[in-house]
Amino acid sequence: MKQIFTIVIFTENKIGLLNRVTSLFTQRHxxxxxxxxxxxxxxxxxxxxxxxxxxxxxxxxIVKQIEKxxxxxxxxxxxxxxxxxxxxxxxxxxxxELSDMKELNQVLEANEAIIKEELGEFLIIExxxxxxxxxxxxxxxxxxxxxxxxxxxxxxxxxxxxxFSQHLQDLETHSKEIITVN
Amino acid sequence: METIAVxxxxxxxxxxxxxxxxxILSLIEEQTEFIFxxxxxxxxxxxxxxxxxxxxxxxxxxxxxxxAIHAAQGYARVTNRPGVVFATSGPGATNLITGLADAxxxxxxxxxxxxxxxxxxxxxxxxxxxxxxxLSMPVTKWNFxxxxxxxxxxxxxxxxxxxxxxxxxxxxxxxxxxAQFADMEYSYKKCTGFRSYIPKPPVDIEKIKQAxxxxxxxxxxxxxxxQGVILSEAEEELATxxxxxxxxAAWTIMGLSxxxxxxxxxxxxxxxxxxxxxxxxxxxxxxxxAVGMRFDDRVTGNLSxxxxxxxxxxxxxxxAEIDKNVQTDVAVLGDAKESLRLLAEHCNTNEHSxxxxxxxEYSKIEYDKVIRQELQPEKEGLSMGEVIRRINxxxxxxxxxxxxxxxxxxxxxxxxxxxxxxxxxxxxxLGTMGFCLPAALGAKLGAKQREVIAVIGDGGFxxxxxxxxxxxxxxxxxxxxxxxxxxxxxxxxxxQMFFDKRYSSTELINPDFVxxxxxxxxxxxxxxxxxxxxxxxxxxxxxxxPYLLEVMVEKEDNVFPMVPSGxxxxxxxxx
Ligand SMILES: Cc1ncc(C[n+]2csc(CCOP(=O)(O)OP(=O)(O)O)c2C)c(N)n1
Numbered sequence: 197m198k199q200i201f202t203i204v205i206f207t208e209n210k211i212g213l214l215n216r217v218t219s220l221f222t223q224r225h226x227x228x229x230x231x232x233x234x235x236x237x238x239x240x241x242x243x244x245x246x247x248x249x250x251x252x253x254x255x256x257x258i259v260k261q262i263e264k265x266x267x268x269x270x271x272x273x274x275x276x277x278x279x280x281x282x283x284x285x286x287x288x289x290x291x292x293e294l295s296d297m298k299e300l301n302q303v304l305e306a307n308e309a310i311i312k313e314e315l316g317e318f319l320i321i322e323x324x325x326x327x328x329x330x331x332x333x334x335x336x337x338x339x340x341x342x343x344x345x346x347x348x349x350x351x352x353x354x355x356x357x358x359x360f361s362q363h364l365q366d367l368e369t370h371s372k373e374i375i376t377v378n
Numbered sequence: 379m380e381t382i383a384v385x386x387x388x389x390x391x392x393x394x395x396x397x398x399x400x401x402i403l404s405l406i407e408e409q410t411e412f413i414f415x416x417x418x419x420x421x422x423x424x425x426x427x428x429x430x431x432x433x434x435x436x437x438x439x440x441x442x443x444x445x446a447i448h449a450a451q452g453y454a455r456v457t458n459r460p461g462v463v464f465a466t467s468g469p470g471a472t473n474l475i476t477g478l479a480d481a482x483x484x485x486x487x488x489x490x491x492x493x494x495x496x497x498x499x500x501x502x503x504x505x506x507x508x509x510x511x512x513l514s515m516p517v518t519k520w521n522f523x524x525x526x527x528x529x530x531x532x533x534x535x536x537x538x539x540x541x542x543x544x545x546x547x548x549x550x551x552x553x554x555x556x557a558q559f560a561d562m563e564y565s566y567k568k569c570t571g572f573r574s575y576i577p578k579p580p581v582d583i584e585k586i587k588q589a590x591x592x593x594x595x596x597x598x599x600x601x602x603x604x605q606g607v608i609l610s611e612a613e614e615e616l617a618t619x620x621x622x623x624x625x626x627a628a629w630t631i632m633g634l635s636x637x638x639x640x641x642x643x644x645x646x647x648x649x650x651x652x653x654x655x656x657x658x659x660x661x662x663x664x665x666x667x668a669v670g671m672r673f674d675d676r677v678t679g680n681l682s683x684x685x686x687x688x689x690x691x692x693x694x695x696x697x698a699e700i701d702k703n704v705q706t707d708v709a710v711l712g713d714a715k716e717s718l719r720l721l722a723e724h725c726n727t728n729e730h731s732x733x734x735x736x737x738x739e740y741s742k743i744e745y746d747k748v749i750r751q752e753l754q755p756e757k758e759g760l761s762m763g764e765v766i767r768r769i770n771x772x773x774x775x776x777x778x779x780x781x782x783x784x785x786x787x788x789x790x791x792x793x794x795x796x797x798x799x800x801x802x803x804x805x806x807x808l809g810t811m812g813f814c815l816p817a818a819l820g821a822k823l824g825a826k827q828r829e830v831i832a833v834i835g836d837g838g839f840x841x842x843x844x845x846x847x848x849x850x851x852x853x854x855x856x857x858x859x860x861x862x863x864x865x866x867x868x869x870x871x872x873x874q875m876f877f878d879k880r881y882s883s884t885e886l887i888n889p890d891f892v893x894x895x896x897x898x899x900x901x902x903x904x905x906x907x908x909x910x911x912x913x914x915x916x917x918x919x920x921x922x923x924p925y926l927l928e929v930m931v932e933k934e935d936n937v938f939p940m941v942p943s944g945x946x947x948x949x950x951x952x953x
Contacts, residue, residue: 208574211523212511219516260698266520266540269574364573371571 200229201255202274202281202352205244206236206360208267217244217268220261226250230283232349238364241269247350270363274354281352285330286312287321287337288344294319300340307333318343392563397527397553398423400564401491402431404534407566408489410462412453412823413437414446418466420506421493423558425464438823438852441844443470445816447477448842451486452820455803456778456828458611460487460541461820467494468506471513471552476810478517478548483807484632485609487546489537496556497525510552519547525554527562532569539569544577545696546609578695581712581720589691589708590724592665598733599625600663600688602648602677605632605806606670606695606714613637613799615718616669622722624729626737628656630671631791634802639775639795645737649677650941651788654748655740657939657947660685662736669693670714673703674807683946693717747952748938752793759932760908762789762861769831769859770794772915777829778803778821782814782838785867788937790833812841815858819845822854829857829919836862836888846898849924857918858900858926860891863933871936895926902926 450461
């Protein structure tokens, strides 16, 4: 049975590496549901968060293929109940179409959303949460004349102790050892 | 901001050079003997620098970039050293793609260097600009674009290290023309490792013990070995392990020649056109020991009915291969040489004569039903098998045999006997027609003292025959044997068996191959009759220099046994 997996990949910061990683998904006809990349807490190391809807076996295999890429440091994969995850969504409303501020505030409160910025003619609303929640607010804001909407890819942290920093330390000692041999 | 991690040795003297010259000096530092390549605008500064170093490194001007990369593959496969390739940007670079894909899937170490348009023109659709980094990404182990001359030595050092370490593979470095022209401070330091890459996972002794326990208790253990044995130079360790444990061993075509064909425990070839017993008994063994092989579908047939009864031990350097196609019970990660040595130490001395006899029984059935008529045909026309066997006997099994793709390839793997390792060079994983002729050239340059025979179909020969020009120019004494059945034989066989004999576009009206060879200045002859075969073959070997022999064979012979695609290995057909 297909299910949602979050694949977290730590990589060296290299041009084209994202391309190399995503082409592994293309080759296997796996659709990427969401993708987030940015520098991680370790200087010079990037973190990709890839969400896919796939079979477990196929997911485990692609994780190994990802890890095989020479500039990928480590890849992990998680089921939804193994991580704490979130997305951020922004909504743009036209102020001139807003007749009932009170009603809007009720909707925002019920959805735990905030007014991020007022930009003259527009109002930007921000909500973080799971996709279902950001989508709910999207539906709720429709009657107010939604003028723009964007949702980010997922970011996630595992619920357990992360083994990555130990792994990184091991790798660094390991590669120092090889370098000093010659 | 990304840069290549360049290790500068403190105190080491540097010299001011152009990036182009730094490329050549770096290649020389890596003991490059040959560069296979083809010049063009974007790589001209590098070719200009090369002009000053013709004493130290020899450039082989092929007639097509595909020829260059296949030649480099042939060189790499006989020497276990990386093949080096030059090509220009745009069409030069795209012509490398087939060879990169071939080298990637067959784990062949290559360092390819392509010229690129100047940095300022990147992304402008400049003349002969292609995004070779993106194009080659899925078919390289690693690639990198250099835009600054000071990155050149570091990139080349890393390229050699990645290509040759762990599971080898092709790498590509794309160098912008301005970086080739510009000056830099040159010093070279070999790469010996970097953080994100663990080429050889250390062997876990616990896994060895678990594997040994399974093997020691096994009644019908069975070894399958692949190219990993050759790549890690573990031939001796394999022999020791096999001889100590008395376990029958079969090979994939990429593993062929890692163990002498006539070794009493070598039971033959696996896969679609492999031997009868090795396929059948895969589904009867109780412990399957796979060494440096990856359970390709041409080897396993239908996976859902493959060795389901067996416990599986997999000795493998690449973690991504573990459980990819066949679920293992014990996975021993690491270099085959080390794993086999440790495994042999932990396994008991044993023999399995009753089990081995099963292979012999099947071998007799195969002989009666298939091999006899292939080697001593009653038909008038020559069979591929008898030609291969005679050539093999006349060279005493000592030659390097390079094959193309098709029936002649399967027949060669089946009927040539090998004594020495690294003697069977073929395109296994990709099945690239056109591979043979240039690969044979590269193989001959890499193994000058050995006889190198190129066995090619009439179809595949016409895919890269322009390399006769390179063979003529280098005078590499390749012996070329075209097995001419006037068909795209292997496809015709499938049409006969599975498409109701509808020979759609497989018949070839061929040119005069002898005239073609002579036109390239290469001596040639053709032979049709059995009586003249030995004479023709001897003339070929006695000839000093390259030679082409066209052998007319039966038009519609089929290769058997065969595991039809989708069938299980035990459904192997003898006719
Ligand atoms: C580049 C490429 N194109 C197509 C094929 C498909 N193919 C596999 S075998 C074969 C026929 C080869 O014919 P020939 O070279 O005459 O050899 P034979 O099988 O007759 O020995 C073809 C077309 C291939 N393997 N490679």
